[in-house]
Amino acid sequence: MVESLSTKSRLATWPLTALALFMILSDLFSVWVKVDIPLLFRTISVLLIPAMAIYVASLYGWSFTSRSFLVLFLGGLGVEVLGTRTGIPFGEYFYTERFQPQILNVPVQIPLAWFTLGLMCYSLASLNSNRRLLKVSLASILMVSWDILYDPAFSAMGSWVWMQGEYFGVPLTNFLGWLLASLIFFLIIEAFANRNPEPIDYRAKLPPLTLYAAYMVDGLMLNVTLEQPIAAVIGVLAMASTLTLTHIPRLFSIKAKNT
Numbered sequence: 001m002v003e004s005l006s007t008k009s010r011l012a013t014w015p016l017t018a019l020a021l022f023m024i025l026s027d028l029f030s031v032w033v034k035v036d037i038p039l040l041f042r043t044i045s046v047l048l049i050p051a052m053a054i055y056v057a058s059l060y061g062w063s064f065t066s067r068s069f070l071v072l073f074l075g076g077l078g079v080e081v082l083g084t085r086t087g088i089p090f091g092e093y094f095y096t097e098r099f100q101p102q103i104l105n106v107p108v109q110i111p112l113a114w115f116t117l118g119l120m121c122y123s124l125a126s127l128n129s130n131r132r133l134l135k136v137s138l139a140s141i142l143m144v145s146w147d148i149l150y151d152p153a154f155s156a157m158g159s160w161v162w163m164q165g166e167y168f169g170v171p172l173t174n175f176l177g178w179l180l181a182s183l184i185f186f187l188i189i190e191a192f193a194n195r196n197p198e199p200i201d202y203r204a205k206l207p208p209l210t211l212y213a214a215y216m217v218d219g220l221m222l223n224v225t226l227e228q229p230i231a232a233v234i235g236v237l238a239m240a241s242t243l244t245l246t247h248i249p250r251l252f253s254i255k256a257k258n259t
Contacts, residue, residue: 012058015051016207019044020214027214027221041218042099045109048116048211055207056119064193068122069115071188076114079181080106089177092163099159114185117146120208122186127205128246132190138246140182142212145242147178149219149235156226168231212243 023044057065081104083090099107121142125135152168154160165171216239223232 012054013204013207016048016055017210019047019051020207020211023211023214024217027217041222042109045113045116049112052116052119056123059123059204060193065119067192068119068189071185072115072118073111075181075185075188076111076118077103077106079177080110083177087163089173089180091165091171091173091177093160093174095160096158098157117143118182118185118189120211121146121182122189123208124205124212124243124246127208136183136186136190138242139186140179141242142239142246143182144175144178145235145238146212146215146219147175148238149216149223149232152228152231152235153219153222153226156223156228168228209243212239216240 023040026040053065053069056068079089082088084094084105087093095102095105095107095110099109101108118139121139122135124142125139129135129138148167151170151174155162155165155169162169162171162174165174216236219239220232220236223229223235
């Protein structure tokens with residue numbers, strides 16, 4: 001039996017949903033009024049950190065959320081430091097002074113983004129499948145699809161610089177690196193996740209789903225603003241396709257129950 005969302009759980013979903021909707025409305029509003037989309041993105045990214053933590057804790061508890069933070073923040077920082085110093089696993093690149101403050105030449109916002117994006121993708125995958133390997137795979141693909149849309153934009157803005165790249169200045173090895181890192185992080189998170197989770201009300205998926213859609217709109221507007229319409233279209237198609245793929249396990253599950 002699926003548990004209905006408690007009042008406390010419903011309240012915990014509001015900050016994340018509200019920020020996602022604000023992101024969408026701000027991007028649409030920028031069509032008529034000049035809006036600093038990069039600044040808006042950075043501001044919302046900071047606010048999303050506590051909102052995502054509160055949302056995930058309402059579903060899985062604070063122990064799971066705090067452990068996930070350590071894995072994604074420290075893991076994200078570690079893989080970025082490794083990447084900037086050795087080129088492994090993403091390719092050769094370095095961060096500019098655009099994002100401050102920095103730890104070991106990596107902006108603090110980057111590992112924090114690994115936390116927010118990681119739990120967004122993990123939540124979407126978890127609420128559509130209980131099979132561990134499938135869940136980890138889907139969450140990782142969601143992460144890579146996000147980067148396909150955003151990496152060309154932030155590269156064009158000068159947030160980081162690639163030594164060479166085939167995809168709008170971004171090397172294809174970057175996406176393989178994202179996939180590998182995401183798989184490792186999510187496998188670790190799954191190791192301490194509840195092995196027999198209670199079924200969760202399907203409405204609990206709306207906050208990360210809304211946020212993922214908001215990122216599609218924001219990434220589209222960002223790339224168009226930077227005169228990269230092809231990157232915008234490819235990225236949005238990648239995210240939309242992956243989001244659809246994520247729902248297939250649940251659709252089959254519903255069909256099986258009805259037969």
